[in-house]
Amino acid sequence: MSRRTPRRTLLTAALGVTAGLAAVSPARGADRPRGTAATAATIGSTVSNRSWSSGLDWRTGAARGVRVRDGLRPGIALAEPAGTTDYTDPHTGTTARWEYATWTSPVHTLPTPANEVIASWNAHTPQGSWLQVELRVGYTDGTVSPWYVMGRWAAGDTDIRRTSVDGQGDTKTSVSTDTLAVDAEPAAAGLRIAAYRLRLTLHRRPGTSLSPLVWRVGAMGSNVPDRFTVPASEPGIATGRELTVPRYSQEIHKGQYPEYDNGGEAWCSPTSSQMIIEYWGRKPSSKDLAWVDPAYADPQVCHAARYTFDYQYQGCGNWPFNAAYAATYRDLAGVVTRLDSLTDAETLIAAGIPLITSQSFLPTELTGAGYGTAGHLMTVTGFTADGDVVAGDPASESNAAVRRVYRRREFENIWLRTKRYNASGKVVGGTGGVCYVYFPARPTFRQLWALRAVGISC
Structure with missing residues (x-):
């Protein structure tokens, strides 16, 4: 079993406050819910999962030193560095210099204002490279959060130690490992997350042509009702269906x-x-x-x-x-x-x-x-x-x-x-x-x- 600390209790509060998007608005305008099968099928849900993964998606973002790589699996890579930065790994004490470039998503307006947001990403990081994923949210009171680090990540563990970042908060929200949540008192008063942006920072060793290749980034916002019990569903489309999945014991x-x-x-x-x-x-x-x-x-x-x-x-x-x-x-x-x-x-x-x-x-x-x-x-x-x-x-x-x-x-x-x-x-x-x-x-x-x-x- 995992020793993961249980997530904060989700709190229910009245909604209906409009979002102040100007605080997080991008140069190219907000990315609003689309009329796709995904949004149509989930009407009534408090969960919204938005990802950027297509060539068109990547081109809607704001790029500094990043280029779009087309193909069967489009992504973004570091082209020309936007600058250099020194990073001291808190888990090794090692300081190293890195070239970096950034990509920032459009604002995504949540169909239902959320009390939690969780980011996820898919990427390749060859040795000598890594990436940072950040999240910034706009609140239903028209204010905006700072940029929160949701992960410093590499597929390997020789360049940096992949890590979450503790101690992040702004009196309205805070980060618990991988989850950004509205704090208890603001949530009880009705505050919610109305919109968000994601920012990727791609790092590589100076003077090399290495680069992370990011295929997908997104986030899930939700405002699940506060409850000890949930409605029961009836058996349906997969009744009697079992997939052949390998079985491993921890x-x-x-x-x-x-x-x-x-x-x-x-x-x-x-x-x-x-x-x-x-x-x-x-x-x-x-x-x-x-x-x-x-x-x-x-x-x-x-x-x-x-x-x-x-x-x-x-x-x-x-x-x-x-x-x-x-x-x-x-x-x-x-x-x-x-x-x-x-x-x-x-x-x-x-x-x-x-x-x-x-x-x-x-x-x-x-x-x-x-x-x-x-x-x-x-x-x-x-x-x-x-x-x-x-x-x-x-x-x-x-x-x-x-x-x-x-x-x-x-x-x-x-x-x-x-x-x-x-x-x-x-x-x-x-x-x-x-x-x-x-x-x-x-x-x-x-x-x-x-x-x-x-x-x-x-």
């Missing part, structure tokens, strides 16, 4: 590489990620795995833990870092989002797309689990003929025991709620339906339809 890695979140017992997130990555036919090479002790089974799970590890959070459960890790594999994309019900999960499963869900629960709240947790990731790989959830639960004693069947009503509630009681009877938060979705960068028509139906643009 528990067989106990004690291995304790420098990465105390070893395998806390590796639910990278273990789940590795299951889905391999479902799509990708896997690290033998060269990639050469650093792992050959006596260890399933060395790719150790590899996933190392390359999702957040050196500030001191864990492998940073949500966007897991999605970014998945996208380092050939032609895979990954996003962090929220879904509204198991009906949405069925839409993905019916199209052949498994997902990874984040939840917390007492032992009595999930029949058959045999444990309780303050935060845990597992895969959803199908549904039984009765509509119950078929899960790949890495908190199992062996790979053979990973396949579990959990009662639909129980699973849906522990995943989608925003409040719960812990073992001491204290009210604590829930994730409100957070999940990772990994899919081909060039999805089939059926996959594309399913992704758009749950609000994921491609």
Whole structure:
């Protein structure tokens, strides 16, 4: 199980205040919700996931030293440096000079003002390069936040140590690892996030032609109702459908590489990620795995833990870092989002797309689990003929025991709620339906339809 700190409790408040977009307005105007299948299919949802990934998308942003690379998978790369900067890595103490260039998105106006925003990105960073992802939001009172660092990231760990940044806030919002949230008092008074911009800063060693290549960046804004219980969904389109997903246990890695979140017992997130990555036919090479002790089974799970590890959070459960890790594999994309019900999960499963869900629960709240947790990731790989959830639960004693069947009503509630009681009877938060979705960068028509139906643009 993960030792991730539970997310703040989401607060409900009256909406209806118009956004003051001038505070974050770009030179080329605001990027407003489109009349696409994604927005049409999610009417009534409080969740909005907007990504920039096409050549047209990249050209709508404000670029300083960045060029658009067209092709089957368009992206942006560093062309001419906009300047140089010195960065002292807080986890190594090493200071180095880097050339950099920036790309800034248009303003995205949220269909429903949000109390949380989570960014995610897909990129390639060759050795000698890295990127920084920042988020700036406009509030419903017309004011604007500072730029928040949502991640300093590299696929490897030799140039910088990938990290979240603690201690960021402006009396209205603050960053908790990978999530920007409206603080409790402003939220209770009705303040929400009305719009946001993203900024990418691409770094490389001076005098080289290296560059990160960013294929996708986006963010999910949501205002999930504050609740201990959620409405029950009925079995639907994926009833009786189960995908053939590899099964890996985190528990067989106990004690291995304790420098990465105390070893395998806390590796639910990278273990789940590795299951889905391999479902799509990708896997690290033998060269990639050469650093792992050959006596260890399933060395790719150790590899996933190392390359999702957040050196500030001191864990492998940073949500966007897991999605970014998945996208380092050939032609895979990954996003962090929220879904509204198991009906949405069925839409993905019916199209052949498994997902990874984040939840917390007492032992009595999930029949058959045999444990309780303050935060845990597992895969959803199908549904039984009765509509119950078929899960790949890495908190199992062996790979053979990973396949579990959990009662639909129980699973849906522990995943989608925003409040719960812990073992001491204290009210604590829930994730409100957070999940990772990994899919081909060039999805089939059926996959594309399913992704758009749950609000994921491609």
